[in-house]
Amino acid sequence: MAKLFFYYSAMNAGKTTHLLQSSHNYRERGMQTLILSSSLDDRFGQGVVKSRIGIESPSIIFNQKENIFDLVKEHDHVNCILVDEAQFLNKAQVYQLTEIVDKLNIPVLAYGLRTDFQGELFEGSQYLLAWADELRELKTICHTGKKATMVVRIDDAGKAIKSGAQIQIGGNERYVSVSRAEYKRIFHDEGSIKPSQISLPLEDI
Amino acid sequence: MAKLFFYYSAMNAGKTTHLLQSSHNYRERGMQTLILSSSLDDRFGQGVVKSRIGIESPSIIFNQKENIFDLVKEHDHVNCILVDEAQFLNKAQVYQLTEIVDKLNIPVLAYGLRTDFQGELFEGSQYLLAWADELRELKTICHTGKKATMVVRIDDAGKAIKSGAQIQIGGNERYVSVSRAEYKRIFHDEGSIKPSQISLPLEDI
Amino acid sequence: MAKLFFYYSAMNAGKTTHLLQSSHNYRERGMQTLILSSSLDDRFGQGVVKSRIGIESPSIIFNQKENIFDLVKEHDHVNCILVDEAQFLNKAQVYQLTEIVDKLNIPVLAYGLRTDFQGELFEGSQYLLAWADELRELKTICHTGKKATMVVRIDDAGKAIKSGAQIQIGGNERYVSVSRAEYKRIFHDEGSIKPSQISLPLEDI
């Protein structure tokens, strides 16, 4: 009986490594997997999922207009679906993932961020948190030593950027995974974070 | 280091029993707990949290205007906060729970439903899923034998009620905890569920 | 597809409440459960499983000679087996539980302690930790505020008893659930624990 798993975390928790390892475990046993990755723009087609630790795999890029259920049905003998950047899915696409599980009986592993730089759920995360069979946290650490569960968007001075589009491409913003207490210190209490703290450009999300 | 826990489930998974047992474990060791329960109307004051299995404890009822952080600060030497019906919290109140953890260093255990009868997150659940340190599922079973993760609202004929207020008081509606596949069968595919299946009036939520 | 769950904890974590609530959830939906409880002596027959919080249910008491697989096969239409005091099972009986799952396809929920007063696994716990499909911790707290994961056996002066039978019936010994650090302080570093700390006689295990 297949299930929909949502592996959630802040940035840089190893989501893509976990995705690639899970896919590898299936393939090593002679089974087939499909790796899907959500795109923010109109791109679709062949892509690559890369982990910061240095491993990668080809993937299928889809955009917000794609029906993922139909996309999966075109492939025969798939044993597992893995979705990268699942926070960017829209509501209909998360529903399609549940249909892959409930109608096609294929397990789906979706990986994504919980909240955006303002502490709000992404649309994809919202419906995965609502409908997934299993919620699993991938843990990462804040520079304060606590578990990092939030993502803060900062400017060059290390101060929180408090408004703007949920998804910002280009620009000088950086994202940092922090604990909720540290998030409040930077976002609400006008604190800042030093550039020496880990900070990653958008493409690493 | 205190944490905010969100224990989520469908209806009738034993949330209140778990809450009362956790409170009991603290008190048995000489520590103090506060049991809070969200009210849908203007009520506030002294209440009672009751479990279907037959145990109960006094509680503090608060309504949507209450500042829970201030409410907790009025009490000295509290070792743990337990919140029943946490799906009915509003966004500000969930933020106040994070402040109890981050500023007062008191652990908070919040218990609530994930989704309403239309499969949408409650406001309290949405922000608990976004901000809690730990998400923990309390499991219950569907009459089909699968895990029940959704709640369907049905009429006297066992057919899904598809529209209406998120929270409906009075009336003849019943709520049933079902698996996602069974939810789809009833809600989307015009199926019905027999009255002999477990069904509970609103006050049991 | 049924599974064998091992719910482990220190003493007084609410194992029996969890067991009774799980059984209640099944029965409320019209399904049947069998509650089994291991006995240390030659007793068998009808018993009662009681939770400290004040709820109870009839149970079947079995002893170390019983074949649990055969015992369960005698009952028709059982939807779930729940085993209290599972640390007292022997290796053969844990194997029989796996057979109930693998051959009869009935889920088994076994509840027990992890370690004895010397920090060694009980025989039942050892094989449940080895063979269970899912290991789930039920948490309780030490008087130091940390999670309690060990059980220390103390005398009237609050000093650790370091030798003796794994299971001691009668006598003046008391058991206390403590964190591992506190266990070391009492057991290895000749510390003691005040009588005002929670302490429970053997029959409460």
Add this chain to the structure above:
Amino acid sequence: MAKLFFYYSAMNAGKTTHLLQSSHNYRERGMQTLILSSSLDDRFGQGVVKSRIGIESPSIIFNQKENIFDLVKEHDHVNCILVDEAQFLNKAQVYQLTEIVDKLNIPVLAYGLRTDFQGELFEGSQYLLAWADELRELKTICHTGKKATMVVRIDDAGKAIKSGAQIQIGGNERYVSVSRAEYKRIFHDEGSIKPSQISLPLEDI
């Protein structure tokens, strides 16, 4: 407050990838980690931890005579200890890991197998299951599609080897991760498994 984690699984679940990713997460934030690997023979010194997926890191090899607590104390400013092949630890060494957590307040992540080819716990696994603060399963799949939780040792004909040393170096034996039901079919019911099923030499454990 540091903790001792035991990440357990059957073979080929991605334990080493998880270990290397966790270490990477710490180092990326400017913190230091020590990667330790247990050796079966008298070797000690500098080694390498390699994941099948193609990533690696230098490690410190220690043997059964080593005191791991003393080994760790020699290093300054270590933020996390990661232990590969933790099933090969002896009882004293697992105790030393608890001391690293309880006395030095450094988190320890230990990765290892639960059971050997006869379904018995390894010594290291036994005491990690007894004393770890958190037990976390890394999942992998059996060729039957179920979760693989056991490891079977097979000969060239795909039949189970039922006796012999717990740890066998060299020889033609192969190990396969299987579900408990499949383990029973091969080990107890004289079944066999085809060479086309995944099988890995000892060095891949």
